[in-house]
Amino acid sequence: MKHIYYNYDDNDVMMNIRNFFSFNKFKINKLGVAVSGGIDSIVLLHILMNIYNNNIEVIHCNFNLRKPDSDKDEFFIKKFCEKKNIIYRIKSFNVIDYKKKNNKLSIQMITRKLRYDWFNKLLNKNFYDFIALGHHFNDSIETFFINFFRGTGIKGLLGIPNKNERFIRPLFNLKKKDIIFYAKKNKIKWRIDKSNKHNYYLRNKIRTKLCSSISNFFPNFYKGIKKSMNIFYEESILIDKYINNLYHEITIYKKIDPFIWKINNEKIKKLNPLYLHLFKIFYPYGFCSINNLKNILYSKTGKHLFSKEYCIFKDRNNLIITKKKYLIENKNKIFYISNINNINIPIKIDFYLISYKKFDHNYKKYYENNFFLIDFKKIQFPLSLRIWNHGDFFYPFGMNKKKKISKYYKDNKFSFLKKQQTWLLINNNNDIILIVKNCIDNRYKIDEKTNEILIVKC
Known part of the structure; x- marks a missing residue:
């Protein structure tokens, strides 16, 4: 069975791209265009040159994987931009060295990471409002099958989004043959990436074997896939609305x-x-x-x-x-307190030193307001502040027997989070003086022999 091809006027592809920008109402002062040198990105560049004229710049990644073709791609883009008076940015990457340091990642994953890391830096520095990428509808179909065979939910079957934050894909609605037709009719030159014809990569196998075979048996293959993706998209919106409502139902507290x-x-x-x-x-x-x-x-x-x-x-x-x-940050940090006037710690604690003679012996008033009273003569600076470790113990106020901090937390029903956010005030001899906001160590309580009282307000 023959492939079914459609006849296109010269302006059909151009109109499709114009509609993309018109529908999305993008506000663009400067647009970056990612150009590999292949037909997709070159056609995209030609069209955007007509739409945005002097408001575009070319971005090219040279991964140095296809010597000497990688350098020829770069040279081709440089010459094109210089001829058309377009500003360009080119970055060279050593993918092989990166692979040695990140052996678990495939070459494709590495090049994708390096490319998007650089693109995001350019966006974060506000060189561009958006970066345009050359993905088209056939790329979405390939992504559909890759995710389908690996196992996925509805969102994995939506293909490649036409907009993802500040990355846009103006060709997303066009088939590959639309792009080829436009390029040939307008006598556009491009570079051929020979690796796209090799069946080493899964995406290439799907492109050259699976999609080609299916389209032979189903003339409306592209139309049917597009219809299914639109249905999946609407169903994903419906599911997202349900999940958002469910979040409210199951949430007790959120900060x-x-x-x-x-x-x-x-x-x-x-x-x-x-x-x-x-x-x-x-x-x-x-x-x-x-x-x-x-x-x-x-x-x-x-x-x-x-x-x-x-x-x-x-x-x-x-x-x-x-x-x-x-x-993790709390667990691994220790904060030191050199004296009561030199405090640089992550929580609000105030220290006051008063004479025992001037002390108001209304203990209840102090404890109800999170004031803890410590015999100052037993303190050895520098003090430290940290989270509990396994094996930590103290003598709870009013008790002469030691108790593990873990047991104290369990008896007082500390949650896992509260344990990680409760600080211990430690003496220089490694005694625990105070479980902040909770309990003082009985060894450091004040008594009739106390001369000065260190009041800890927390």
Whole structure:
């Protein structure tokens, strides 16, 4: 069965791109255009030259992987830009050296990371309002099948988005043959990347084998895929709205800075289907193992999981998510206090020194207002402030027997998060003087032999 080709007027592709910018209402003073030298990016550049004239600049990455072709691509782009009087930026990368340091990453993943890292730097420095990329509809189809075969949800079947933050893809609605037709009719020259014809990469196999075969059997292949992607997109919007409503239902408390999200664990356990709900709720925070998430629902208090940036832990009938850096930063830091007038610590603590004779013996008033009274003569500077470690112990106020800090936390129902955010005031001899905001060590309490009292307000 023959491929079905459509006849295009010269202006059809141009009009498609104009409609893209008109529909999205982009405000562009300066537009960066990522150009590899291949047909897609060169056609995109030609069209954008007609639309934005002097408001574009060319960006090119030379990954030095196809010597001497990589250098010929760079030379081709330089000559083109100089002839058309277009400003260009070219960056050369040593991908092989990067690969040696990051052996787990494929060459494709490395080049993608290096490319987008550089592009993002240019955007962050406001060289451009947007960067235009040459992805088209065939690229979206290839992404559709790659994600489908690897296993994915609806969003993995949407293809490549036409806009992703400040990256835009004006060709996203055009088929490859549209672009080829336009290039040949307008006698546009481009560079051929021979590696695109090799079936070493999965994307190339899908392009040259799978898509080609399917389109032979299904003349409306492209139209059907596009229709399906549009349906998937609308369904994803519907699901997102449901999940956003669900967030409100399961949320007990949420704070942005520092990030703390307290969730009703019992409501989550009743969701059906549970696995899909767990994925939708927690995947944005980097939690990918559904079995681990399910286990934590039925675990004891204190059970926790880490993703790359977040920690989720069980706190009685609730789950709490917070940023991992808050926990790690506190755990690894020690702050020193050289004297009561030299304090540089991460929490609000004030020290006052008074004579025992002038002390108001209304203890209740002090403790109700988070004032802790310490015998100053027992203090040895510098003091230190840190989070608890396993094996730490102290003598709770009013007791002559020592108690592990972990046991004190358990008896007083400290959550995992509270344990990581509760500071200990340590004497220079390594005694714990005070669990800040909670309990003083009995060895440091004041008595009738006290001459001066160190009041700690926290």
